Amino acid sequence: MAALADSCTTAAAPADSPPPPWLADLNPQQLAAVQQGDAPLLVLAGAGTGKTATLAARVAALVLAGVDPHRLLLLTFSRRAAQSMAQRAGRRLHQALGLRATQAPPVLPWAGTFHAIGARLLREYATQIGLPDHFSIIDRGDAQDLMALQRQALGLAAAHSRFPMAATCLAICSRTLNSQQPLAQVLADHFAWCSAWEAELKVLFRAFAAAKAAQQLLDYDDLLLAWLQVLADDGLAAHIGARFDAVLVDEYQDTNRLQAAILQRLKPDGRGLTVVGDDAQSIYRFRAAEVGNILGFAQQFGPQARTVLLERNYRSSQPILDASNAVIAQAADRHAKTLWTHRTTGPRPQLVTVADELAQARWVADAVLARREEGVVLKQQAVLFRTGSHSAALELELARRQIPFVKYGGLKFLEAAHIKDLLSLLRWGQNPRCMLAAWRAAQLVPGLGPRGARRLVDALTAADDPRAALAAFLPPPAARADWPALARLVQQLQAADSPWPAELDAVRAWYTPHLERLHGDSAALRQLDLDQLQRLAALQPSRERFLTELTLDPPEATSDEAGVPHQDEDYLILSTIHAAKGQEWDAVTVLNVIDGCMPADMATGSAAAVAEERRLLYVAMTRARHHLALMVPLRFHVTQQHRLGDRHLYGGLSRFIPPAVAAWFDRVTDGPAAPDAAPAVLPPRPTGAAPLLQLGQAWD
Template sequence: FPWCSDWETELATLFRAYVERKQQTQSLDYDDLLLYWGYLVAEPEFAAELGGWFDHVLVDEYQDTNVLQADILRALKPDGNGLTVVGDDAQAIYSFRAAEVENILCFADQYIPSARIVTLEENYRSTQSILDTANCLIAESERQYKKNLFSRLQKGTRPVYASVEDTQAEAEFVVEQVLSNREQGIALMQQAVLFRSAHHSDQLELELVRRNIPYVKYGGLKFLEAAHVKDLLALLKWAENPRNEVAAFRTLKLLPGMGPSNASRCFDMLQASAHEWRCLDEFRPPAAALPEWPAFCKLMHALAAAENNDSEWQAQITAVRNWYKPQLERIYDHVETRQADLEQLEQVASRYATRERFLTELTLDPPSAAGDLADDPSLDEDYLILSTVHSAKGQEWDAVYVLNFSDGNFPSEFAADKPDAIEEERRLLYVAMTRAKQSLHLISPLRYHVTQQRRDGDKHVYGARSRFMTNSLMETMDSRFVGRRDVTTNSLQPKSDKRIDVAGKLREMW
């Protein structure tokens, strides 16, 4: 971020204040969880003691670790004895989250003697035809652990490289293929459309709506990002830590008439009393909140009193849900779906012995999605999957379609002239290919329409063939060209010259 250099002093002041505020409220963010651990194991005696607690340390998805995480592991097991990491360098796609592919590429050479490498090459998901294409793509990577995936499944049909006239033709082609597969018994849920960037599916989504095909788009709202889930958790978090200003503000603003000013006044009063919950009874809320205030105070007193009573934990979240229900009905729509999310949250809570354990584990390992993840939240029928490639990692479908397979889109234009970034784009395409079990389509529009032009405008740019589509890769695939469907007036019935006076007929009714 080169622009940050112009604001170095101001940013340092901002982050210093942020660290101080976290410490005042006894809070940690995700970075802190690693930084605290990193500083602790930097002390050799502590690192040796902590590492000695475990005979074996096993790490999954090692290709997604950052430098700090790798340093922590080396501090725990400096000689490598008892350390096992599992990962696939060909699926290292998270550099934007500070993941460092060098961690896995250089892992073996960091130890003396060097670590033993076990290569797992049998694939249980995809047909051999799909693996042949994926193998060909990744074989051209400059740095990698050499491997050649094979499958005991049937050879299957070859992947298809489809050139289409433009993005509208691409949308029409995908829809026709999806419906054809459905007629052959492949449910919509077993088909996925993947794309490099979220906006790449815009044209397709319009076509799906026009054709009344239900779909869900992933890479959107996660469970803990849903407003109603945040509300309920804020109540529990504030009860657990009275200094948690963020949770306090969110909780107080659930009450009618409680804006930022009143919430701040209440929190300041509580803070001045060393966070004695009895001060809530003395606070004078705005008139709109008066009817709700006694029940709210009673709830917070009960949650505070139950802090060290594990036996009452299960009843706490039920009490919170009961108090929150009228607030939920007043603030939000789709109440039944949101209630179902909160019921799911309560079921998750029942697995934990204490409130503190529940809040900690939920923050570190949350459920993946809320009921209102995308589209109509009450959707419970068969639906097509739309997803960014990053959000699709770890998933699989019978049929996969990859949109906008052209230079500037896949690979992204932001990776141009950056060799490391281009290699990550190659790995991202590899991930997309290997999501497919039986059928794979890579679709390349020849033209992309320019946005911000008049409705009938036809400004466009031409799409160049992706640099990843080499001659050797092409040999593993079937190619075809698809034009737009013919919907011109020539294909319709001839127009009639007969005039029908509908307006007159309506007047005659009266």
């Protein structure tokens, strides 16, 4: 690290000191970021500016400067991003060290998501904070189920007035923890209709936390909260912080206050800390992401902090960047930067005014086919939208015209019933105190319903030895024939010598008849998911490691949600803007760029919410390489405004495209005049015309 610090400045390398060959492809801004010393470093990486390449090169430079790869912590927001970063850093090191292609690059064992790294550290330091080292990790779905059980046990489900459902309660709890704000403030800002239940929610959340503690469970939020609790001890914080010479954080604009506090405790003075991100792409406020973390980085670490701007864009043409720069320049609080590219030519982006959603769907389908004839394959075209329901009319039009498409979304792997069933058996075997797993697994036995499962859970909870209580449990008469097989299986899984991963054979042998009974015709397809689960299990050294890795980084979708395979060699991409972040296409069309949809009508309650909606539009626009069209339907369907009913409303161009910004676009009108055009003058009514319609006839 010292060698890197001694050889670097805050600017690009001088012209008479060319970079080493393995860094020759970086531009001066990227090179300046790579060659910084160990002062707190913020790399402001605009959209398409080579953020990943820069961060990977910095990782390689740190290793070359003497940092042990085992003392380098790389934090990302997805496991795949961490793996990609490690692979790219490895390729850089291959170049720098002149390694043969067959030689493995250095391994980065501490590259992963905040939650995965937190889980790993907690296994090591659990006893220091009174946490059992064999705790189980549950996903959001299981956490919601546990919240529902506590909600019911407290009698809140029988309240005379509307009490929030379990999913809402979990969202409130999660937001409060991750934002590090008082419950009252979270309710007032984001869940105003729940404010009257503040006292009851506090009771519920305490019961929820107590239930997790009793069952030795941690949910996603607890992984961060417990990690910060470890770091609250000055001695432990110094010990853990000293384990890492360098800490690098990707997508820093997406961190919440809890994650920022963890980083501050790891590196109190910021030495060795590098964060990379773009405040203009902070769009996860609904997950408690705090854009203030990146906006206030320099103030947090004082005059020793360094900032490097990455502004050269390698993705989009200059006309698209000009329009995108104009949109984000309206933001009140931001790090000023102007994206530019050497690709100065290209078509200007379009503002397309259409009559309604049906006309919008027809125009998009026509444009998609026209670009396909020009050589832009469907896979390089994307249609983006604020909310999944906004594409309904377009999906019907595409189907009618036989244009294949894929829409990102659907049931997640861990949300599928058969996956949750199998994992509940493994979790119960791993953790005899996991009553949530016992509750679900027990109800797989025919004749054992919720009441019988509750009696089992109560007996296990009250027992000093849950294994003995399981052996002594007497099921209801309807379940007595099938219950012993499950009891034997769980006892086998809880035995110290239960073989891994061979024990999965026994689990599947017991579960297969129940899978066929419960899911009928789809059982064979669901077995494919269980086959995949078993293959994943074979890659992990233990059941505990398997359950942890799968919970923190599950596959995206299940076999039964894959749908009919496309026989066509090509297909159009439909995606929400949130799901499209980090992606790019040759042509991008954004639906419903009108007030009420962009910004969404439910996201205009505060200046911060409106500011994020502007950033959301900016993210959508900067996905495009060559062609960009923003759609402006004059009439659109509204379902989210329940007070208005299910009806059409007239809308105007989004407030994010005022006249000064609209000047960067070509205006296209399909049918009706644009919103700012003069109304047409009607001709005089001819003599002898039929009498005017009487309004009363509408009710005949």
